[in-house]
Amino acid sequence: MSTNIMESINNNIIFNTINNGIIILDEDLNILAWNNWLEITTKLTSEEMVNQNICEKFDYINETKLKRKIKSVLVTNNSAFYTIDPHEYLIDIKVNTIIDKIYESMQQNITIVPYNIEKKQVCLYIYDNTKLCETNYKLEKLNEKLKDLSNRDPLTHLYNRRYFAEISNKMLSLALRNDNNLTIIILDIDKFKSINDTYGHSVGDNVIITLARELENNVRDSDLVARFGGEEFVILLNNTDLDNSVNIAEKIRKKIEEIEVKDDDNILKFTASFGVAKYDDNLDNGKIEHTITRADNALYVAKEKGRNQVIVDL
Incomplete structure (x- = not known):
């Protein structure tokens, strides 16, 4: 099943060129697809990741929470945000830059959308939110400094x-x-x-x-x-x-x-x-x-x- 999915999306330009991560999961949290953005940022190829259980591969993910959120998406057939604690991530992707680096790991926003309701499959979109978090952090520090100066x-x-x-x-x-x-x-x-x-x-x-x-x-x-x-x-x-x-x-x-x-x-x-x-x-x-x-x-x-x-x- 996952092989068919990968074959169909390998030719999908959007899937492989979009500037955020895309993972397709089944309800048991098995990875069915892993896009090019994730291959580049994680240095893990789709061949390595497909058919792997995402929570076994990344044991720091809250399995209960992720399953509950996926079930909600499948039942309602509506997309949902997967909330992550501040300054956290779904998948630990190290930040490459060394200039003014505030966070060691990429700060992420996650959206889960229905992919195939009949087959109980969802799509996870991972957005790199690091620059926004860094900007907000700098603004907070600047405001604190200005308040202290006052x-x-x-x-x-x-x-x-x-x-x-x-x-x-x-x-x-x-x-x-x-x-x-x-x-x-x-x-x-x-x-x-x-x-x-x-x-x-x-x-x-x-x-x-x-x-x-x-x-x-x-x-x-x-x-x-x-x-x-x-x-x-x-x-x-x-x-x-x-x-x-x-x-x-x-x-x-x-x-x-x-x-x-x-x-x-x-x-x-x-x-x-x-x-x-x-x-x-x-x-x-x-x-x-x-x-x-x-x-x-x-x-x-x-x-x-x-x-x-x-x-x-x-």
Whole structure:
């Protein structure tokens, strides 16, 4: 039976020149025909494949699912899509290109159509969907990058104020649900205007960038660091009590004292003042913005008391 099918389709120009794979199967999943496109892409000839059971030849194919789909096509006499999990394939065909290759294997769409209802035979069309998948993947990555850039401060690449407000509220909801502590540290570079006036804005920018890297190096991945604008930064410490938060602020303050920023032959040193506040239900009424305000008030006191110190709002 399969020999007759192959004889009839070998002379079919469409079958042998179409730019997608064509397989004819019976209801028992035996291969009755295997076109030229498949011979080229799989390097398996029709002589090798005809009369082979497709699931025995390719044991990773879900036999139950394929049989169920074929039965549906034969009963309804209508074509059907054979859905494959994202980034998968019916037959593993390796991608030849090595330039910007994202997928090792060809990404495929499969359509099953009736071929001979009386003989319970179907035709599988395999479409190469790799380029579309690669384009979609690149677009997704680009969108992710653009979204991340929109959440970042352009100078320091720390998170910006808008993103901090969005994420800190989510972190507060999670902390309240789990009965965890949440603490805010606000810091501000001391006499920053004097730095800009004396050394210029490029040096001032370098000071801000250097401080941003220092902050990143002294918090956990679970914490959140943002530049609120100008020379002011905010840290949200997740699941950290007030005593530990003060210790962290003090540790960062001392490290800032050790920073040296070079300007030609000059070495610039600077300090920062800190305000710390722990979220308190009674004081903040479910709003992290109130905690931030309390930390900011503590920062103002630190400035008034002579700068380069940590003040806690209790």
